[in-house]
């Protein structure tokens with residue numbers, strides 16, 4: 001069964017430096033290793049080394065766009081803010097950020113899709129990027145785990161993603177996070 005999601009069309013570009021991280025942010029074996037802290041309507045989860053994950057806010061828009069631009073090689077259009085805001089309202093997607101006191105280190109976005117066969121929603125991992133300076137420290141895993149946890153809480157039946165030649169190198173990363181190959185993707189791109 002086909003699964004769709006937006007994937008970078010070009011290789012990630014040079015990253016902006018963020019504050020130093022002292023070592024891997026290691027999740028506990030039982031979970032993503034996070035401590036949920038509910039702040040208003042926003043659930044902040046705290047991870048080792050002062051890292052937090054939380055739903056994005058409008059104040060994060062420029063930084064998220066910067067990361068997504070780096071991921072996709074696409075420049076933001078005047079439609080991006082509309083979609084971002086809709087995701088913040090949880091209408092058809094979500095944006096999660098990972099940050100420390102120095103700023104946002106990475107972000108993950110998902111789209112929620114409705115299918116009769118599920119009698120409800122499933123979701124797609126759409127955009128995932130960790131700042132170059134913070135890679136290899138478990139942030140990618142933490143971001144994906146957070147999106148998985150949020151999707152389960154929302155009642156989604158499953159999460160999918162697809163890889164293209166420029167992201168094929170991430171197959172092992174997703175395999176470590178529990179994703180399995182299921183079917184093949186066919187696609188028709190509208191200009």
Ligand SMILES: CC(C)(COP(=O)(O)OP(=O)(O)OC[C@H]1O[C@@H](n2cnc3c(N)ncnc32)[C@H](O)[C@@H]1OP(=O)(O)O)[C@@H](O)C(=O)NCCC(=O)NCCS
Pocket residue numbers: 007008012071128129130131134135136137138139140141142163167169170171172173176
């Ligand atoms: C892919 C990406 C999100 C991974 O984030 P990260 O924070 O560097 O990865 P993590 O440190 O969380 O890695 C978790 C585990 O996956 C492994 N891993 C990471 N990238 C991997 C890869 N490309 N292939 C195989 N394993 C990988 C790590 O070694 C680690 O394994 P371990 O638990 O055995 O030590 C990050 O490299 C990135 O932003 N890349 C550029 C953008 C991109 O390609 N996004 C994904 C589009 S599909």
